[in-house]
Amino acid sequence: MSQRIAAGIDIGGTNIEAGWVLPEGKVLSRGKIKTRSFATPQDMVHAVSHMLSKQRSAMDETYEVIGAGIGAPSSNFYSGCMEYAPNMPWPGVVPLVKLFEAEMNCATYLTNDANAAALGEMIFGGAKDMSDFIMVTLGTGLGSGFVSSGKLLYGHDGHAGELGHTIAIPNGRPCGCGRKGCLETYASATGIVKTAIERLSTAHIASSLNDISLEKISAYDITMAARNGDTLALEIFEFTAQILGMKLADTVAITSPKAIFLFGGLAHARELLSVPLKKNMEQNLLNIYQNKEDILFSQMTDDDAALLGAASLVWQEKG
Amino acid sequence: MSQRIAAGIDIGGTNIEAGWVLPEGKVLSRGKIKTRSFATPQDMVHAVSHMLSKQRSAMDETYEVIGAGIGAPSSNFYSGCMEYAPNMPWPGVVPLVKLFEAEMNCATYLTNDANAAALGEMIFGGAKDMSDFIMVTLGTGLGSGFVSSGKLLYGHDGHAGELGHTIAIPNGRPCGCGRKGCLETYASATGIVKTAIERLSTAHIASSLNDISLEKISAYDITMAARNGDTLALEIFEFTAQILGMKLADTVAITSPKAIFLFGGLAHARELLSVPLKKNMEQNLLNIYQNKEDILFSQMTDDDAALLGAASLVWQEKG
Numbered sequence: 001m002s003q004r005i006a007a008g009i010d011i012g013g014t015n016i017e018a019g020w021v022l023p024e025g026k027v028l029s030r031g032k033i034k035t036r037s038f039a040t041p042q043d044m045v046h047a048v049s050h051m052l053s054k055q056r057s058a059m060d061e062t063y064e065v066i067g068a069g070i071g072a073p074s075s076n077f078y079s080g081c082m083e084y085a086p087n088m089p090w091p092g093v094v095p096l097v098k099l100f101e102a103e104m105n106c107a108t109y110l111t112n113d114a115n116a117a118a119l120g121e122m123i124f125g126g127a128k129d130m131s132d133f134i135m136v137t138l139g140t141g142l143g144s145g146f147v148s149s150g151k152l153l154y155g156h157d158g159h160a161g162e163l164g165h166t167i168a169i170p171n172g173r174p175c176g177c178g179r180k181g182c183l184e185t186y187a188s189a190t191g192i193v194k195t196a197i198e199r200l201s202t203a204h205i206a207s208s209l210n211d212i213s214l215e216k217i218s219a220y221d222i223t224m225a226a227r228n229g230d231t232l233a234l235e236i237f238e239f240t241a242q243i244l245g246m247k248l249a250d251t252v253a254i255t256s257p258k259a260i261f262l263f264g265g266l267a268h269a270r271e272l273l274s275v276p277l278k279k280n281m282e283q284n285l286l287n288i289y290q291n292k293e294d295i296l297f298s299q300m301t302d303d304d305a306a307l308l309g310a311a312s313l314v315w316q317e318k319g
Numbered sequence: 320m321s322q323r324i325a326a327g328i329d330i331g332g333t334n335i336e337a338g339w340v341l342p343e344g345k346v347l348s349r350g351k352i353k354t355r356s357f358a359t360p361q362d363m364v365h366a367v368s369h370m371l372s373k374q375r376s377a378m379d380e381t382y383e384v385i386g387a388g389i390g391a392p393s394s395n396f397y398s399g400c401m402e403y404a405p406n407m408p409w410p411g412v413v414p415l416v417k418l419f420e421a422e423m424n425c426a427t428y429l430t431n432d433a434n435a436a437a438l439g440e441m442i443f444g445g446a447k448d449m450s451d452f453i454m455v456t457l458g459t460g461l462g463s464g465f466v467s468s469g470k471l472l473y474g475h476d477g478h479a480g481e482l483g484h485t486i487a488i489p490n491g492r493p494c495g496c497g498r499k500g501c502l503e504t505y506a507s508a509t510g511i512v513k514t515a516i517e518r519l520s521t522a523h524i525a526s527s528l529n530d531i532s533l534e535k536i537s538a539y540d541i542t543m544a545a546r547n548g549d550t551l552a553l554e555i556f557e558f559t560a561q562i563l564g565m566k567l568a569d570t571v572a573i574t575s576p577k578a579i580f581l582f583g584g585l586a587h588a589r590e591l592l593s594v595p596l597k598k599n600m601e602q603n604l605l606n607i608y609q610n611k612e613d614i615l616f617s618q619m620t621d622d623d624a625a626l627l628g629a630a631s632l633v634w635q636e637k638g
Contacts, residue, residue: 132475155575156451166569250485256474
């Protein structure tokens with residue numbers, strides 16, 4: 001029997017990556033193009049499909065293509081469209097599934113990037129034996145994908161899973177969404193930098209972070225400082241964990257997951273984040289949930305996660 | 320073909336009600352016994368089964384029994400047990416499904432009372448055409464049942480759906496669960512009474528509620544006062560709606576329901592609650608959710624809701 005393969009297409013604000021994936025999670029091929037090279041979504045879809053077709057022609061002929069999965073921001077599984085994505089060059093509603101299906105001639109599925117990461121974790125990563133878990137991506141924003149009874153939670157309109165836009169602190173930090181106090185303004189790679197800048201510009205505390213100019217501080221810098229025992233950096237992680245831990249406890253009371261997986265830039269801090277996070281989450285949990293939910297790290301590598309996440313949509317729907 | 324019927328058994332802290340239900344939601348028979356009449360769960364199960372059997376023998380012989388559904392506090396669908404229910408006479412883990420199955424000789428299912436209410440709404444009530452919604456019961460506490468893609472959200476251990484124990488105000492009012500600031504200490508029939516007592520005992524405001532002694536004030540009194548235009552009572556509803564609206568907005572960002580149904584004592588306030596609640600929820604919603612989720616009232620009557628909720632478990636599993 002011929003091996004089956006699926007295309008994974010990850011559409012980001014800067015790059016689009018696309019490649020072919022085997023059912024066991026091996027990436028057979030991959031390519032990257034700049035998102036902003038294309039004036040229209042049609043041009044982009046044409047170029048990406050062409051790239052995948054070229055990769056395909058260099059591979060074993062016997063592979064059988066069973067579909068294509070797309071992960072993209074502000075994307076809706078039900079409608080098959082990217083909808084008003086804030087950091088994308090194409091405005092309005094972009095019918096990605098329809099456009100790719102026409103070029104690729106195979107079943108095509110779309111979901112938002114955090115949902116794709118959750119599916120990738122379930123099919124190829126650390127959640128293989130789990131049917132109820134949450135994926136939290138801590139990058140520029142905070143994305144989330146909820147898996148319940150082995151399926152992504154989509155809600156009535158495909159928009160479920162926006163944990164980053166629950167309110168962490170009423171009337172708190174302004175958020176890109178136009179509201180105030182959203183969780184992602186505190187708990188994300190960007191959020192922890194905001195915390196550092198607030199602390200450094202209001203208090204005169206001895207910290208190696210004072211050696212970096214405020215506009216250049218990154219989540220990586222704060223992580224490195226904390227790793228070296230910097231008191232302020234450690235306090236910044238504790239503050240971040242307090243806020244995220246409280247909101248994760250609320251979330252556990254709603255969906256009762258077996259585990260919460262962390263991924264993305266801020267997750268590179270590993271136990272600097274997960275240890276205070278677990279402590280703060282437990283402190284806010286109702287007794288029936290205590291010591292039952294794990295905080296884990298994604299088992300997908302940064303290099304493969306986006307492609308595997310996108311391709312996992314195909315295995316989920318047609319596997 | 321013979322008509323199929325299911326038993327509904329609702330186990331509460333004061334009464335146990337049990338009866339037979341037709342698939343279209345008609346209650347054929349019902350009976351009630353006092354929960355505290357029985358020293359052991361075995362005695363209770365025996366008496367309830369006997370009551371159902373007597374009801375059955377007075378009915379049309381051609382009815383075919385397809386199962387029994389039980390709604391009870393602190394109950395777990397997966398384990399079939401009531402687990403450490405705080406206001407029940409029987410301590411520890413009570414294997415209700417096993418006990419009833421042995422007496423009733425039919426397929427038996429158990430879930431907690433708020434989950435049963437959610438299923439009842441979907442199968443017999445106002446959520447017949449919905450596959451994603453939330454049921455919120457506002458009684459002594461705040462119970463919740465989440466339906467997603469037409470199924471109850473149980474989580475990995477059967478404990479999903481405890482919205483009443485998310486944190487509304489950090490370090491806020493003490494809760495029966497031992498923690499502080501849980502949503503149900505503000506948004507429930509008991510919670511709104513606490514708010515009234517706080518306001519009446521700290522401020523000297525003209526209010527018809529001053530005519531009632533503090534220890535006797537009920538959610539009904541506050542509702543009646545608000546209905547008569549009492550400023551303080553209206554302000555108490557606004558405060559309750561602010562807190563519940565904020566937490567419902569968070570919840571919408573997680574599960575994106577089509578509607579939120581309200582049931583229970585405080586829901587009798589109808590638009591006195593739902594109008595400020597809708598306003599406050601909308602103010603806290605991310606733009607993609609705005610004006611898409613309805614706040615509705617359960618279409619089940621107070622008399623039938625518990626029996627129908629319990630029986631709906633059978634139709635959900637075997638329908």
